Amino acid sequence: MMLHLLNRSPQFDGLYWDLSEAFGADDHLLLIEDACYAALPAAAASLAAFGGRVSVLSEDAESRGLLGRLSDDVALVDMAGFVALTATFPHSLSWF
Amino acid sequence: MMLHLLNRSPQFDGLYWDLSEAFGADDHLLLIEDACYAALPAAAASLAAFGGRVSVLSEDAESRGLLGRLSDDVALVDMAGFVALTATFPHSLSWF
Amino acid sequence: MQDDEAALAADTPIAPLDLLVILRHPPHGSSWLREGVDVALVAAAFGQSVGLLFQGDGVFALVEGQRAGPLGQKGTHAQLAMLEMYDIERLWVSASALRARGLTPADLMLPVQLLEADALERLVHAQPHTLLF
Amino acid sequence: MQDDEAALAADTPIAPLDLLVILRHPPHGSSWLREGVDVALVAAAFGQSVGLLFQGDGVFALVEGQRAGPLGQKGTHAQLAMLEMYDIERLWVSASALRARGLTPADLMLPVQLLEADALERLVHAQPHTLLF
Amino acid sequence: MLSYALLVHAAPYSEQGALSALRFAQAAVAQGHRVSSVFFYRDGVHNASTLMAPPQDEVHLAEGWRALAQEHGTELLVCIAASLRRGLMNAEEGVRHGREAHNLEPPFVLTGLGQLVDAMQANDRVITFAP
Amino acid sequence: MLSYALLVHAAPYSEQGALSALRFAQAAVAQGHRVSSVFFYRDGVHNASTLMAPPQDEVHLAEGWRALAQEHGTELLVCIAASLRRGLMNAEEGVRHGREAHNLEPPFVLTGLGQLVDAMQANDRVITFAP
Numbered sequence: 001m002m003l004h005l006l007n008r009s010p011q012f013d014g015l016y017w018d019l020s021e022a023f024g025a026d027d028h029l030l031l032i033e034d035a036c037y038a039a040l041p042a043a044a045a046s047l048a049a050f051g052g053r054v055s056v057l058s059e060d061a062e063s064r065g066l067l068g069r070l071s072d073d074v075a076l077v078d079m080a081g082f083v084a085l086t087a088t089f090p091h092s093l094s095w096f
Numbered sequence: 097m098m099l100h101l102l103n104r105s106p107q108f109d110g111l112y113w114d115l116s117e118a119f120g121a122d123d124h125l126l127l128i129e130d131a132c133y134a135a136l137p138a139a140a141a142s143l144a145a146f147g148g149r150v151s152v153l154s155e156d157a158e159s160r161g162l163l164g165r166l167s168d169d170v171a172l173v174d175m176a177g178f179v180a181l182t183a184t185f186p187h188s189l190s191w192f
Numbered sequence: 193m194q195d196d197e198a199a200l201a202a203d204t205p206i207a208p209l210d211l212l213v214i215l216r217h218p219p220h221g222s223s224w225l226r227e228g229v230d231v232a233l234v235a236a237a238f239g240q241s242v243g244l245l246f247q248g249d250g251v252f253a254l255v256e257g258q259r260a261g262p263l264g265q266k267g268t269h270a271q272l273a274m275l276e277m278y279d280i281e282r283l284w285v286s287a288s289a290l291r292a293r294g295l296t297p298a299d300l301m302l303p304v305q306l307l308e309a310d311a312l313e314r315l316v317h318a319q320p321h322t323l324l325f
Numbered sequence: 326m327q328d329d330e331a332a333l334a335a336d337t338p339i340a341p342l343d344l345l346v347i348l349r350h351p352p353h354g355s356s357w358l359r360e361g362v363d364v365a366l367v368a369a370a371f372g373q374s375v376g377l378l379f380q381g382d383g384v385f386a387l388v389e390g391q392r393a394g395p396l397g398q399k400g401t402h403a404q405l406a407m408l409e410m411y412d413i414e415r416l417w418v419s420a421s422a423l424r425a426r427g428l429t430p431a432d433l434m435l436p437v438q439l440l441e442a443d444a445l446e447r448l449v450h451a452q453p454h455t456l457l458f
Numbered sequence: 459m460l461s462y463a464l465l466v467h468a469a470p471y472s473e474q475g476a477l478s479a480l481r482f483a484q485a486a487v488a489q490g491h492r493v494s495s496v497f498f499y500r501d502g503v504h505n506a507s508t509l510m511a512p513p514q515d516e517v518h519l520a521e522g523w524r525a526l527a528q529e530h531g532t533e534l535l536v537c538i539a540a541s542l543r544r545g546l547m548n549a550e551e552g553v554r555h556g557r558e559a560h561n562l563e564p565p566f567v568l569t570g571l572g573q574l575v576d577a578m579q580a581n582d583r584v585i586t587f588a589p
Numbered sequence: 590m591l592s593y594a595l596l597v598h599a600a601p602y603s604e605q606g607a608l609s610a611l612r613f614a615q616a617a618v619a620q621g622h623r624v625s626s627v628f629f630y631r632d633g634v635h636n637a638s639t640l641m642a643p644p645q646d647e648v649h650l651a652e653g654w655r656a657l658a659q660e661h662g663t664e665l666l667v668c669i670a671a672s673l674r675r676g677l678m679n680a681e682e683g684v685r686h687g688r689e690a691h692n693l694e695p696p697f698v699l700t701g702l703g704q705l706v707d708a709m710q711a712n713d714r715v716i717t718f719a720p
Contacts, residue, residue: 002450007475007588009218009249014107018349018380021419021442022449033474034221037252042294059481060474063220063267065257079262079485086583087460087491093347093455096467096475096588098317103606103719105351105382114216114247117286117309118316129605130354133385138427155612156605159353159400161390175395175616182714183591183622189214189322192598192606192719211709222473222589227631227671234702263477263517321709323596323717344578355604355720360500360540367571396608396648454578456465456586469600471674472632501603501632507676511686516674543602543647545638545692555642559690561676 001026003089007033007096010046019095020049030077030085031056036064039074047074057082097122099185103129103192106142115191116145126173126181127152132160135170143170153178204311209282210240212319215250219268220261225253228325229271236278243282244275245315246304251289254300272302286312337444342415343373345452348383352401353394358386361458362404369411376415377408378448379437384422387433405435419445461492463577467588469501470519471512476505479587480522487530494581495533496523497574498566501589503541506534506566527565535577538568592623594708598719600632601650602643607636610718611653618661625712626664627654628705629697632720634672637665637697658696666708669699 004027008015016038023029029050031038038046039056047054055075061067070076077085086092100123104111112134119125125146127134134142135152143150151171157163166172173181182188213232217224229244236242246254258269275281287306290296297304307315316322346365350357362377369375379387391402408414420439423429430437440448449455464483468475483493498505510520526532541547541562542555548568552560562568578584595614599606614624629636641651657663672678672693673686679699683691693699709715 005585007221007478009221011110011249012107013109014381015349018419018422021380021421021445022347024446024450032478034218034249037218037249037293040294042292059262060220063259063261063265064218064252065255065259065269067257079481080489082482083485083489083491086462086585091453091455092583092585093449094457094586094588096457101716103354103609105354105385107382110248111216114286114289117247117288117312118214120313120317128609130351130382133351133382133426136427138425155395156353159392159394159398160351160385161388161392161402163390175612176620178613179616179620179622182593182716187320187322188714188716189316190324190717190719192324192717211706220474223471223631230670231702231705235706238703238706240706261474261477262481263522264515265474265477266516321715323709323715344575353605356500356602363539364571364574368575371572371575373575394605394608395612396653397646398605398608399647454584456578456584469632469675501600504635504676509678509683509686509688509690509692510674510676511678511682511688512674543641543643544600545635545641547640547642551642552640555640557640557642559640559692561640561690561692 001089003085003092004029005092005094006031006035009034009037010043013046015095016046023050027053028085028089029054030082032060036061036066039070040066041071044071097185099181099188100125101188101190102127102131105130105133106139109142111191112142119146123149124181124185125150126178128156132157132162135166136162137167140167206315206318208318208320209243210321211235211242212245212322213242214245214247214322214324215253216248217325218249219253220265224325225250225268226271229268231323232280233278236280242280243284244280245284247286247289251285251293251295254302254304256299256301269301284315339448339451341451341453342376343454344368344375345378345455346375347378347380347455347457348386349381350458351382352386353398357458358383358401359404362401364456365413366411369413375413376417377413378417380419380422384418384426384428387435387437389432389434402434417448459490459492460582461494462486462583462585463494463581464496465574465584465586466496466498466502466505467500469589470505470510473589475587475589476502476519477517480519482585483526493526493530493532495535495577497577498536499540503536503544503546506536506546507561508563509561524565534566535569535573536562536566538570541568590621590623591713592625593617593714593716594625594712595627596705596715596717597627597629597633597636598631600720601636601641604720606718606720607633607650608648611650613716614657624661624663626666626708628708629667630671634667634675634677637667637677638692639694640692655696665697666700666704667693667697669701672699
């Protein structure tokens with residue numbers, strides 16, 4: 001069980017591909033910083049490999065004006081939830 | 097007539113796309129730094145929009161071990177040739 | 193918010209400006225956009241005619257409803273709201289960049305002119321000075 | 326140069342190491358790769374078992390025939406040539422990354438083990454500590 | 459209650475990563491976790507500069523890190539090799555390199571990559587913040 | 590013979606862009622062109638640091654820029670707003686900000702973005718080097 005942190009926009013699709021190669025069935029993906037844009041419905045293809053096991057950091061989505069625009073299957077977590085995810089998952093890996 | 101400078105690998109395909117939107121019929125593209133990898137035959141699709149009007153900086157290709165591996169339709173220029181290109185073209189634009 | 197949503201027609205002439213700034217980076221995640229707009233504002237304050245072209249993730253800078261981030265990260269929306277005060281009124285957006293991100297001009301905080309690739313190429317080639325951020 | 330070009334079979338067990346370093350950035354254009362390998366070398370010098378996984382543009386670090394750049398930019402090939410001296414002998418390469426770049430193990434300066442996506446996932450999940458550069 | 463080490467590669471003000479790391483550290487200690495150490499590497503070393511002078515209406519990152527160290531005992535470890543080439547040095551290195559100035563002071567400490575290796579072993583979690 | 594201004598966004602040692610810019614400048618003057626000014630912006634400001642201490646077998650970028658200024662009269666302009674937040678200041682700014690040290694000295698000069706605008710008008714070519 002692994003938590004993957006991602007901070008780049010879907011423009012970096014080579015990065016999303018590399019992450020998908022390492023992503024396991026029990027893993028979770030947290031979108032932070034510019035990766036929030038991957039949670040827009042138009043970017044759904046960039047998250048297809050992660051099968052709904054995706055959250056987005058609410059404060060980063062909010063500052064970007066994205067609240068209310070996000071895909072339904074991406075969960076919102078606040079900074080406390082970010083910390084909680086890192087506590088729940090024994091390992092974290094940051095992709096950038 | 098414009099000289100476009102590009103320094104990122106073909107992984108940044110959004111960048112190559114944006115450049116292609118701005119690229120004109122009399123323009124030229126010079127690949128420097130990690131953009132040298134775009135001159136590999138396997139990356140030919142990333143240069144398709146630039147119709148053979150592409151050069152690569154030889155010292156950057158050489159340090160990366162790419163001499164002898166490059167596409168035939170990409171010209172090699174040395175650093176003096178880089179300067180000469182910027183002198184020939186009245187405008188230069190760097191993409192990164 | 194739009195006074196002109198139409199794409200630039202193929203035969204519309206494009207007047208050269210003193211400076212065109214191309215903005216390709218998304219806001220908030222880095223300071224590229226902010227420091228690019230700073231150059232535009234300073235050039236305008238020096239009396240130059242300045243235009244902005246939003247390409248790639250740069251179009252996200254125009255999304256309506258942005259705010260300062262936690263810890264007071266300022267973002268760029270407040271800066272962009274000042275453009276008119278600096279007489280920077282020519283704002284162009286790559287139509288393909290907007291489409292690819294599922295956005296329309298109605299999602300944007302400022303009126304812009306959409307450019308298809310042909311017009312975008314003509315715009316860039318009409319300018320004596322262009323910087324990209 | 327290869328002692329084992331075969332992809333890792335689906336049932337091959339993967340032993341955990343003390344540290345796995347994933348290298349995704351190309352050499353020369355930035356110092357990501359060099360500073361990532363530095364971490365691997367220091368961990369190995371401290372007696373840890375260390376493996377390297379090359380993904381994405383990181384596979385370019387292994388291309389044979391690299392040399393120092395102008396102005397003495399060192400690159401990473403000399404560093405990689407020292408791996409064996411530090412007992413870093415487990416070098417994995419994403420098979421898809423290599424294929425996408427038109428490279429084969431014969432183009433590489435060191436013997437590596439190719440990993441298809443399934444095996445790559447198992448490798449990453451078998452490690453207690455992984456850093457990415 | 460877990461112990462965390464953070465690894466910060468992101469330059470201050472150029473990218474959000476340094477701010478994200480500071481936010482994360484503050485949230486972690488607020489939840490009762492311990493942030494034992496922050497290791498600054500690559501352009502992240504600039505977070506330690508005593509000469510950082512951001513506009514008054516922006517976060518002062520170096521101050522934020524110092525407050526974390528003072529209030530929660532977090533070690534602020536800065537890679538010495540990454541620092542020297544990028545222009546960060548403490549008083550001792552300033553003397554060694556014949557400079558009249560320095561721009562790194564406690565609680566930031568110049569140290570080697572071995573400390574990063576140690577921090578990975580000694581903590582329950584290692585979280586990386588990058589540009 | 591043309592006059593050039595260079596715009597450098599790339600941090601020293603982290604990315605190749607700063608080296609590329611220096612190489613280009615040297616090649617341009619070798620061909621008889623004039624490199625009137627180099628403007629350092631964003632993380633490129635770190636090229637100006639007096640505290641840069643790279644390993645002896647690596648290029649010393651700040652030295653390279655200083656040599657260019659001394660031998661060819663190139664102005665080395667460093668954006669003041671970009672510098673202060675990132676921890677670069679000259680003696681005057683050091684005093685103004687109550688610091689005991691500074692890490693930027695002539696021939697590097699702290700200046701505003703207006704000088705970049707001027708340099709674009711005053712030179713035949715402007716070439717950007719980025720990370």
